[in-house]
Amino acid sequence: EAGVAQSPRYKIIEKRQSVAFWCNPISGHATLYWYQQILGQGPKLLIQFQNNGVVDDSQLPKDRFSAERLKGVDSTLKIQPAKLEDSAVYLCASSLERQLAYEQYFGPGTRLTVT
Amino acid sequence: AQSVTQPDIHITVSEGASLELRCNYSYGATPYLFWYVQSPGQGLQLLLKYFSGDTLVQGIKGFEAEFKRSQSSFNLRKPSVHWSDAAEYFCAVGGLTGGGNKLTFGTGTQLKVEL
Numbered sequence: 001e002a003g004v005a006q007s008p009r010y011k012i013i014e015k016r017q018s019v020a021f022w023c024n025p026i027s028g029h030a031t032l033y034w035y036q037q038i039l040g041q042g043p044k045l046l047i048q049f050q051n052n053g054v055v056d057d058s059q060l061p062k063d064r065f066s067a068e069r070l071k072g073v074d075s076t077l078k079i080q081p082a083k084l085e086d087s088a089v090y091l092c093a094s095s096l097e098r099q100l101a102y103e104q105y106f107g108p109g110t111r112l113t114v115t
Numbered sequence: 116a117q118s119v120t121q122p123d124i125h126i127t128v129s130e131g132a133s134l135e136l137r138c139n140y141s142y143g144a145t146p147y148l149f150w151y152v153q154s155p156g157q158g159l160q161l162l163l164k165y166f167s168g169d170t171l172v173q174g175i176k177g178f179e180a181e182f183k184r185s186q187s188s189f190n191l192r193k194p195s196v197h198w199s200d201a202a203e204y205f206c207a208v209g210g211l212t213g214g215g216n217k218l219t220f221g222t223g224t225q226l227k228v229e230l
Contacts, residue, residue, distance in 0.1 A: 003158075008148075043220050045217055103161050104161070106151075
């Protein structure tokens with residue numbers, strides 16, 4: 001079975017520019033997560049989708065970050081405009097359902113550098 | 116609020132030696148506890164999880180962890196470390212928050228294995 005796919009793997013932008021990340025979860029997985037992992041820290045949940053609806057976006061900086069999962073399959077996370085402190089690895093994960101009994105499978109991440 | 120503390124940022128062990136990585140959690144109810152491993156440039160992979168029942172949990176790659184409620188700990192162990200175990204290890208606690216089931220990660224322990 002194919003894993004969680006993410007693109008691009010690396011991105012370098014200047015502050016105030018915009019950037020978008022794409023995630024394709026494992027086929028059939030209803031729940032999709034976006035995490036931010038700053039160097040030296042553990043992943044922090046930004047947003048959680050159940051199918052095409054948002055379950056939890058309490059830690060998403062909504063003034064600059066947005067995410068969508070329009071058809072309940074793949075998802076896009078956007079940052080506009082980017083700040084230096086957004087430099088991090090952005091991880092996408094998916095699970096069969098949102099209960100914690102279902103394992104979250106992580107993609108390889110997108111490493112964002114904001115200069 | 117749920118939280119996780121991993122007191123050791125870096126640990127170095129010799130190949131063949133035993134390993135114990137510490138994890139302390141804070142959560143109001145019975146926690147769901149997890150250990151993940153992250154190799155360079157890779158996403159996170161689940162090693163093991165505890166939901167209920169036997170407090171000694173077996174995982175993949177020869178790892179085990181013991182849940183101790185009295186100490187609010189969930190330490191990861193391996194009797195004999197292999198060079199390929201060098202990676203970063205994250206402990207996580209799961210619980211209900213904001214309408215979703217959320218994982219909160221610790222800051223990670225970087226494991227170095229000396230040959």
